[in-house]
Amino acid sequence: MDGEEFEASQRSREWFHSLVLVPGAWTVLRVDGRSFSRFTEQRFDKPFDLRFSQLMTEAARALLTEFGARYAYTESDEISVLLDPSSEIFGRGVEKLVSVSASITAATFTHAAGEPAQFDSRIWIGNGPMDVLDYFSWRQADAHRSALNGWCYWTLRKAGQSREEATKALEGANAAAKNELLYRHGVNFNEVPAWQRRGVGLWWETYERPGYDPMREMAVTATRRRVREERELPMKEPYREFLADLIS
Numbered sequence: 001m002d003g004e005e006f007e008a009s010q011r012s013r014e015w016f017h018s019l020v021l022v023p024g025a026w027t028v029l030r031v032d033g034r035s036f037s038r039f040t041e042q043r044f045d046k047p048f049d050l051r052f053s054q055l056m057t058e059a060a061r062a063l064l065t066e067f068g069a070r071y072a073y074t075e076s077d078e079i080s081v082l083l084d085p086s087s088e089i090f091g092r093g094v095e096k097l098v099s100v101s102a103s104i105t106a107a108t109f110t111h112a113a114g115e116p117a118q119f120d121s122r123i124w125i126g127n128g129p130m131d132v133l134d135y136f137s138w139r140q141a142d143a144h145r146s147a148l149n150g151w152c153y154w155t156l157r158k159a160g161q162s163r164e165e166a167t168k169a170l171e172g173a174n175a176a177a178k179n180e181l182l183y184r185h186g187v188n189f190n191e192v193p194a195w196q197r198r199g200v201g202l203w204w205e206t207y208e209r210p211g212y213d214p215m216r217e218m219a220v221t222a223t224r225r226r227v228r229e230e231r232e233l234p235m236k237e238p239y240r241e242f243l244a245d246l247i248s
């Protein structure tokens, strides 16, 4: 075996490296904090901590920027990043997308938090805009459900119930019963901050910036791009309409 053959045979053992995204598909990369139940336990307020959410949002911003993505959405310890069907980032290589998204998130979060945190990453693929709307509705419904659960559980715990008692009290309770439980404890779930119930969205927006052109000696307006961070997302049908508009 000469040097070139040896090189080629080693490369061929990088078996998964040729795996690429499905052509023409919408793609979501979803990163999720590793063992964050434990990581957040001593460090952050329960059920929600604004500082924690801001760390996640910072990581979401980094992903949106580094991947030139269309939309990023974060809730709990996860971030979803939407790539256009036409995205050519990393030659669409699956290994690169999965590993780099996890490492950007871990690096950004760790740097901002000042403590080491790890993330996993996975790929979702969709056939068209409708799949994308379904995907983000699914994640938002998850945010809403776990916010309601988390609020109930920690309200009971803070009222003195044990882990077992609080868990038992919520077993089999539907959404209406959980809302009532909170109400009895002085919490109106519809008034807890929207970002807790609906998650946070980030996307690119353009804006006009007044400037001056020294060559032509005149006032000009430049069109710039910046990241919009929305902590008051709409929900259900209005959310789908907003997303449909964003990806059209």
Ligand SMILES: Nc1nc2c(ncn2[C@@H]2O[C@H](COP(=O)(O)OP(=O)(O)OP(=O)(O)O)[C@@H](O)[C@H]2O)c(=O)[nH]1
Residues within 6 Å of the ligand: 032, 033, 034, 035, 036, 037, 038, 040, 041, 044, 045, 046, 047, 048, 049, 050, 052, 053, 076, 077
């Ligand atoms: N204290 C606190 N915890 C949070 C907050 N947001 C999310 N978490 C916690 O993050 C955890 C996310 O859960 P999962 O991703 O399902 O579980 P995990 O422990 O990270 O396990 P793996 O993802 O499988 O590694 C939950 O336990 C949440 O309570 C927050 O604002 N404050």
Ligand SMILES: [Mg+2]
Residues within 6 Å of the ligand: 032, 033, 034, 035, 036, 037, 077
């Ligand atoms: Mg997790």
